[in-house]
Amino acid sequence: xxxxxxxxxxxxxxxxxxxxxxxxxxxxxxxxxxxxxxxxxxxxxxxxxxxxxxxxxxxxxxxxxxxxxxxxxxxxxxxxxxxxxxxxxxxxxxxxxxxxxxxxxxxxxxxxxxxxxxxxxxxxxxxxxxxxxxxxxxxxxxxxxxxxxxxxxxxxxxxxxxxxxxxxxxxxxxxxxxxxxxxxxxxxxxxxxxxxxxxxxxxxxxxxxxxxxxxxxxxxxxxxxxxxxxxxxxxxxxxxxxxxxxxxxxxxxxxxxxxxxxxxxxxxxxxxxxxxxxxxxxxxxxxxxxxxxxxxxxxxxxxxxxxxxxxxxxxxxxxxxxxxxxxxxxxxxxxxxxxxxxxxxxxxxxxxxxxxxxxxxxxxxxxxxxxxxxxx
Amino acid sequence: xxxxxxxxxxxxxxxxxxxxxxxxxxxxxxxxxxxxxxxxxxxxxxxxxxxxxxxxxxxxxxxxxxxxxxxxxxxxxxxxxxxxxxxxxxxxxxxxxxxxxxxxxxxxxxxxxxxxxxxxxxxxxxxxxxxxxxxxxxxxxxxxxxxxxxxxxxxxxxxxxxxxxxxxxxxxxxxxxxxxxxxxxxxxxxxxxxxxxxxxxxxxxxxxxxxxxxxxxxxxxxxxxxxxxxxxxxxxxxxxxxxxxxxxxxxxxxxxxxxxxxxxxxxxxxxxxxxxxxxxxxxxxxxxxxxxxxxxxxxxxxxxxxxxxxxxxxxxxxxxxxxxxxxxxxxxxxxxxxxxxxxxxxxxxxxxxxxxxxxxxxxxxxxxxxxxxxxxxxxxxxxxxxxxxxxxxxxxxxxxxxxxxxxxxxxxxxxxxxxxxxxxxxxxxxxxxxxxxxxxxxxxxxxxxxxxxxxxxxxxxxxxxxxxxxxxxxxxxxxxxxxxxxxxxxxxxxxxxxxxxxxxxxx
Numbered sequence: 001x002x003x004x005x006x007x008x009x010x011x012x013x014x015x016x017x018x019x020x021x022x023x024x025x026x027x028x029x030x031x032x033x034x035x036x037x038x039x040x041x042x043x044x045x046x047x048x049x050x051x052x053x054x055x056x057x058x059x060x061x062x063x064x065x066x067x068x069x070x071x072x073x074x075x076x077x078x079x080x081x082x083x084x085x086x087x088x089x090x091x092x093x094x095x096x097x098x099x100x101x102x103x104x105x106x107x108x109x110x111x112x113x114x115x116x117x118x119x120x121x122x123x124x125x126x127x128x129x130x131x132x133x134x135x136x137x138x139x140x141x142x143x144x145x146x147x148x149x150x151x152x153x154x155x156x157x158x159x160x161x162x163x164x165x166x167x168x169x170x171x172x173x174x175x176x177x178x179x180x181x182x183x184x185x186x187x188x189x190x191x192x193x194x195x196x197x198x199x200x201x202x203x204x205x206x207x208x209x210x211x212x213x214x215x216x217x218x219x220x221x222x223x224x225x226x227x228x229x230x231x232x233x234x235x236x237x238x239x240x241x242x243x244x245x246x247x248x249x250x251x252x253x254x255x256x257x258x259x260x261x262x263x264x265x266x267x268x269x270x271x272x273x274x275x276x277x278x279x280x281x282x283x284x285x286x287x288x289x290x291x292x293x294x295x296x297x298x299x300x301x302x303x304x305x306x307x308x309x310x311x312x313x314x315x316x317x318x319x320x321x322x323x324x325x326x327x328x329x330x331x332x333x334x335x336x337x338x339x340x341x342x343x344x345x346x347x348x349x350x351x352x353x354x355x356x357x358x359x360x361x362x363x364x365x366x367x368x369x370x371x372x373x374x375x376x
Numbered sequence: 377x378x379x380x381x382x383x384x385x386x387x388x389x390x391x392x393x394x395x396x397x398x399x400x401x402x403x404x405x406x407x408x409x410x411x412x413x414x415x416x417x418x419x420x421x422x423x424x425x426x427x428x429x430x431x432x433x434x435x436x437x438x439x440x441x442x443x444x445x446x447x448x449x450x451x452x453x454x455x456x457x458x459x460x461x462x463x464x465x466x467x468x469x470x471x472x473x474x475x476x477x478x479x480x481x482x483x484x485x486x487x488x489x490x491x492x493x494x495x496x497x498x499x500x501x502x503x504x505x506x507x508x509x510x511x512x513x514x515x516x517x518x519x520x521x522x523x524x525x526x527x528x529x530x531x532x533x534x535x536x537x538x539x540x541x542x543x544x545x546x547x548x549x550x551x552x553x554x555x556x557x558x559x560x561x562x563x564x565x566x567x568x569x570x571x572x573x574x575x576x577x578x579x580x581x582x583x584x585x586x587x588x589x590x591x592x593x594x595x596x597x598x599x600x601x602x603x604x605x606x607x608x609x610x611x612x613x614x615x616x617x618x619x620x621x622x623x624x625x626x627x628x629x630x631x632x633x634x635x636x637x638x639x640x641x642x643x644x645x646x647x648x649x650x651x652x653x654x655x656x657x658x659x660x661x662x663x664x665x666x667x668x669x670x671x672x673x674x675x676x677x678x679x680x681x682x683x684x685x686x687x688x689x690x691x692x693x694x695x696x697x698x699x700x701x702x703x704x705x706x707x708x709x710x711x712x713x714x715x716x717x718x719x720x721x722x723x724x725x726x727x728x729x730x731x732x733x734x735x736x737x738x739x740x741x742x743x744x745x746x747x748x749x750x751x752x753x754x755x756x757x758x759x760x761x762x763x764x765x766x767x768x769x770x771x772x773x774x775x776x777x778x779x780x781x782x783x784x785x786x787x788x789x790x791x792x793x794x795x796x797x798x799x800x801x802x803x804x805x806x807x808x809x810x811x812x813x814x815x816x817x818x819x820x821x822x823x824x825x826x827x828x829x830x831x832x833x834x835x836x837x838x839x840x841x842x843x844x845x846x847x848x849x850x851x852x853x854x855x856x857x858x859x860x861x862x863x864x865x866x867x868x869x870x871x872x873x874x875x876x877x878x879x880x881x882x883x
Binding site: 007008009010011012013015016232233234235237240241244245247248249250251252253254255 | 701702705711719720721722725749754760768770771773776
């Protein structure tokens with residue numbers, strides 16, 4: 001057979017592009033609807049339309065309106081993307097990783113330790129080493145849940161939640177004891193990360209308070225890496241097969257226990273990297289609760305991103321923008337930051353209930369409903 | 377009662393599932409609706425049963441147009457349906473199952489099981505169903521469970537009964553009993569609509585035959601004059617060879633052997649009881665049996681998906697008892713699983729991905745840790761073409777394919793490499809006639825190339841058409857063996873049927 005590259009069955013499958021479009025449309029509609037619903041909530045709490053307008057406007061400028069705003073958005077997005085990828089890859093293998101928060105804590109504390117305890121190394125070695133420590137610690141932590149699932153069938157939702165609690169208290173304990181605790185302090189706080197293990201700021205040459213650090217490059221790089229892993233490697237194919245149909249995977253000779261363990265370990269490594277990014281790039285040390293709920297927001301980011309690396313990247317950026325914009329909104333319009341949490345939750349509600357979203361947008365935009373109904 | 381469907385049209389996007397279909401049902405008549413998978417039979421039934429709505433056309437009952445928004449409306453209008461998969465609560469009694477959803481109550485809210493039992497008994501007597509209202513459903517054989525479904529419908533005063541592939545789960549004896557019941561219902565003035573792809577049953581039972589192809593009603597046939605060949609041609613749109621042309625087998629060395637294989641549940645139930653047989657290279661062995669007699673476990677044991685309690689499995693005299701599915705695969709075992717949707721394909725995956733599901737790691741498709749999708753895509757194109765998979769693109773998700781085409785993907789995957797043992801469970805279940813012909817041809821071809829083929833099927837027709845030797849499985853044991861049909865003579869179908877029902881084989 002010659003000219004195989006032009007085989008008739010290599011034609012693109014059109015419905016695939018259509019469904020991608022529908023997904024993007026649904027997500028965009030969900031975001032818009034969330035903002036509309038958010039405005040209604042603010043109205044109901046007695047905030048006037050003018051202030052709501054100001055709130056959204058300041059949110060927009062706070063997220064994208066200046067280089068500083070963009071720096072803040074990307075700073076907030078970086079750990080969300082990394083941990084979001086962690087939730088997404090486990091999800092692709094059929095596992096619901098609720099434990100990103102704990103994995104992030106364990107990764108962060110390991111990165112801090114390597115960041116201050118290992119001395120005399122150049123940045124080019126010390127920083128990767130600290131990042132690696134974060135990834136390994138997170139990976140091992142999640143690996144516990146993965147191994148329990150693979151060997152005993154223990155449900156990963158339960159085990160990861162429990163591991164979250166353990167990680168939280170373990171980190172508190174470590175922070176109040178040597179060698180982690182900072183010398184001369186009684187409160188729980190770690191030693192400072194050495195300069196040689198700090199993720200370099202990348203915009204401070206413009207303004208010293210621009211916080212954005214090299215972690216964003218790491219996030220983008222890792223997004224590409226996870227995409228490659230999922231769609232171009234044997235391991236990724238096994239992950240996806242196990243996630244889509246464990247029965248078919250087993251029948252085809254895939255060891256599903258191994259895939260589950262590995263996907264959890266990779267997931268934990270990514271969340272661990274997110275923790276390392278926080279302590280090595282943003283905070284410079286570890287303090288109680290440095291995870292700041294990022295591991296839980298990451299679940300939302302992964303869901304919004306439909307478990308696809310590129311989707312997670314975009315969802316992470318959106319959530320980062322909401323967070324950065326929200327802080328600006330709070331100072332400019334005097335509206336509590338809580339509304340941002342409400343907005344994030346609303347976006348997910350609309351994404352999770354596509355029929356509802358289609359029904360509303362169909363009513364608002366005539367002609368749309370007919371089309372969305374046409375596809376079963 | 378007279379039910380008329382006029383000009384029923386149903387579209388899904390650009391696809392027309394039903395195209396201006398007219399259908400009439402009268403009291404005291406059995407109408408058979410024949411059609412390949414994907415011909416639009418189920419869509420039409422769903423419209424008649426209120427599960428979906430037609431884009432165009434009307435349903436008339438006794439001349440009056442009606443609209444059904446849900447099965448509830450259809451039931452109220454006297455239309456009932458027995459689904460292919462029963463909708464029964466296993467731990468409830470027959471009477472409880474029958475009244476479920478429409479329980480007779482006494483006083484405020486007290487379940488009146490007594491009157492329920494009386495109604496069930498009355499219906500059972502009237503239609504010759506012989507059902508005990510107090511029996512627990514999970515204890516009943518499948519054939520009786522089906523009768524419970526029928527009682528459920530009659531209890532709701534149905535005048536029109538729709539049966540969707542009703543004989544798929546029955547033994548030959550049960551089929552005969554079922555036909556008697558259907559005829560009794562006809563005599564009592566019910567209208568019966570019978571959906572099936574089994575041609576012989578259609579000819580035996582129907583008063584009228586309507587044939588559906590690609591969403592259109594393509595013809596009627598008179599069961600008195602039509603024959604199976606004619607019906608098949610009408611259904612597929614071209615002449616079809618119904619029995620695979622099969623030369624006499626030339627069995628060589630044993631390729632698969634089971635020695636005293638037993639499987640015991642942790643709870644103690646014996647699922648496989650000292651199974652022993654061999655399949656030689658170049659022969660087709662068929663295992664007949666009613667569903668649930670250990671076939672599933674037998675397949676799993678051979679494929680490496682279930683551990684044996686005792687005994688040995690050998691491939692080409694090599695002990696593979698403790699080998700993983702992949703190791704057996706590498707030794708030349710190909711496996712077509714019983715439940716294709718669940719075990720055979722990954723529905724959301726592209727055809728390419730499904731085509732390499734069990735061989736993606738081979739050097740042909742991988743390079744280090746990476747997959748070579750370019751190679752996989754080309755291989756998928758070739759295999760799809762070779763096995764006549766009807767699709768526009770190998771990038772289409774497998775779920776967009778019809779059942780027959782999904783099965784061809786599974787077969788293509790198994791047969792597109794050097795194999796020694798081909799294990800096929802229900803290779804043509806839910807597959808249209810046109811594809812059955814093709815699949816059987818490929819299986820016989822594999823045999824002729826020296827592959828040992830083991831077919832496990834509950835469709836006796838299939839076993840008879842393909843097997844050089846027939847083993848009957850009953851209650852976890854091999855209870856009988858028959859020579860396959862050949863030029864010298866046909867198999868004694870009745871004897872096989874008796875063995876399938878657990879009776880002693882007439883020697």
